[in-house]
Structure formats: C-alpha cells, structure tokens
Amino acid sequence: MKGYRIPFTRPASAGQELRYAAESIEAGYLAGDGPFTRRCSELLERELHVRKALLTTSCTHALEMCALLLELEPGDEVIVPSFAFVTTAGAFAMRGAVPVFVDVRSDTLNLDETRIRERVTERTRAIVALHYGGVACEMDAIDEIASGAGLIVVEDNAHGPFGAYRDRPLGTLGALATLSFHETKNFTCGEGGALLINDPRFTSKAEIVREKGTDRSRFFRGEVDRYTWIDLGSSYLPSEILAAFLYAQLEIRDRIQSGRCRVWNRYLQGLTDWAEAAGVGLPHVPEHCDQAYHLFYLLLPSEGARQGLIDHLKARGILAVFHYQPLHLSAMGRRFGGAPGDCPVTEGVSDRILRLPFYPDLSEAEQDEVIGAVLAFDGL
16 A cells, blocks of 8 residues: 555554553463453453454454354355455355355345345355445344244354444344454454354354364363363464454544544545436445444446546545455356356446545545545546
8 A cells, every 4th residue: 555645544543552562561461362352352242242252363263263163064055245255255165165155235235135045955054144344234134034944144244343233233143253353444453353152052162163172261261170172173362462452442442433434424425416426326324224334435337437436546646446356256156156147236346346545544634635536537
C-alpha cells in the first residue's frame, strides 16, 4: 500500500497496545494462555454471550479446528458460499471433505439460503455461513434447513464481530463460529482469530485440538496430574504478546466501531444519489441486521468500469481494491466439480465489486477526497 496518500486500510490503534505487550514481556508471559489471553476470552464470552471463546493464531486455524471437531471424513460434504475467502472452503477440504459451492444473494452477497436445500445430500455434514461485510446471513432459514437435515452450522464471522441478527450477536447462531483479528479486520493483533463454541458437545475436544491434541488445559486446571497426547490437534494457540495487543483493541471496541460507523454512513450519504443515477450498487443492510461496519463497496456496471475507477482513484493517490474470486472457478474449485455458470451471482459480483478505503481513522477531509474522486469518474 506504499505510495498511496489514502491507503485502502489502516489498522486501528487504541494507544495501549505497546504498553500491554510490554507488560506481558516484563511479567514473563510470552507463550499463550496467559493473563491477556484469558482477558480476551472472557471479554468475548461476556459481550457476545458465547459458552466458550478460544483465541487462535488465525481465523483459518479456527476453521481448521471446526473441521477437526466435526470429525470429517473423506467424501463428507460441507456447503460453503462460492463468494468467500479460500480458507472458508479449504479448511474443510484439508480434512478430506468436499466443499459444495452455493451462490450468494444479490442484495447482501451472503449465502443464498434458498439455494441450500437443493445441494444437501446424504453426505452433507455442515453449512458454513459467511456474514459478508459484517451483515448477517438469513440465519433462521439456514438453521431450519440444518435442523431438518441434522447438519451443523458454522458461522464464518471474520467480518462481523459485535454485529447482530434479530438482536442476537453474530457468532452465537451456529454450533461453532470463527473470528478474524487479521490486520485488515475491525480489531487486530496483526494475525489472529478465535473459535467460538455454542454447542457444549465441542468444548472439551476443542481445548484438546487447540493444545496439539493433548489434555494440557486440564493439567493446568489441576484436573489431571500430567498431560499426554490423546487426540488429533495442532498448535493453534497464539502468543501472549498478540493477546495483549488484541486486548487493547477489544477494550475500546465501541470507539473503534463508532469510527467505522461514521465512515460507512458518510460514504452512504455522499454516494447514494450518484449510485442511483449511474446504476451502481451499494451495500444492503436488512432492517433486522445490525452490521459490524466492516467494509463499504460499490458494484459497478461492468468489469471494465471497475478497473477504470480503480485506475482513476490510483492516479489521485487513492487505493481501492476488488475482493474474492469465485471459489468454484478456482483451480481447486474445479477439482471439486465447479464450472462456469454454477453460481451466476458470485461470478457477476466478483467481476464488478470495488471496495473503497475504509478504516476508523479516515478523516473527513480524506473521505471527502475519495467521494469527490468517485463522483468525478466519467467512465460509466
């Protein structure tokens, strides 16, 4: 992002990150599950109303833990949106499962709940619901399908911490959910994530999976006199220094979210009339959803128009970017049976979406410059 006066993103800074990291080092806590890890977990459990929150090294690793907890076997199927980050599918494919790609809605760009039932087979084990941009999927309908077919719902909530669906926090609507604390997300420690557990059947095993397949967590609680290898697992536990950095962000989450809300609403106010006149789509947030203000996008009329606007903004020192490529058309997706035309909404959106600079410290003057540059674009 170097060379741009207005970058696409800039991580929020609470002011206490370095202080807390230094406290951790001075206290001799470098590995995971120290005081700051516990503070982060307790805050997430309390504020999101989840049974158990386990910090991980990434959202990808949290998804891999979900695949291990589901005890997937080769040939099992997992329904995923095609418009998603690669690990939304890849984490399950690593366990031998077959990702079954489903198209997204044209309004929210979330998994199209009306297309799920037709893709359920006797091999289907789970549905992964990605809350795109921090706007909730239609979880009532998804849960109804899952309940009727005996499936597990996993929420990929990388975009949506502290968002809500019908007044219920995102991350509490599936048996399992994941969060991301990557530098591009609302709250960050550079690289990090969390596994949220709502179904108590998974709690004990999740601790084992996260601790390299051992019962080390029980040992630290004094429940066993030594720990040993008892199941499959890996090293999913983040450093205490990262947890200290993250806690500084989570404790001022309202300030960070308020800044993101301001930027999102200012874009909406400044671009709505232009978008309607130019045939450009803007984010849609249903009334029953409280979004997490993760991103702001434009849906241009064509791929050429999108590239033209990216170049137009670049010439003015403003970085705007596109987003996911259709998973079903990727090299791996085609190996799982994906083909052109399978997910037409995803294919169209992927070619036309453009994300504008978005971070809580984006000043009004900078945002006015972005809006003005978009309004001055004559390539539609």
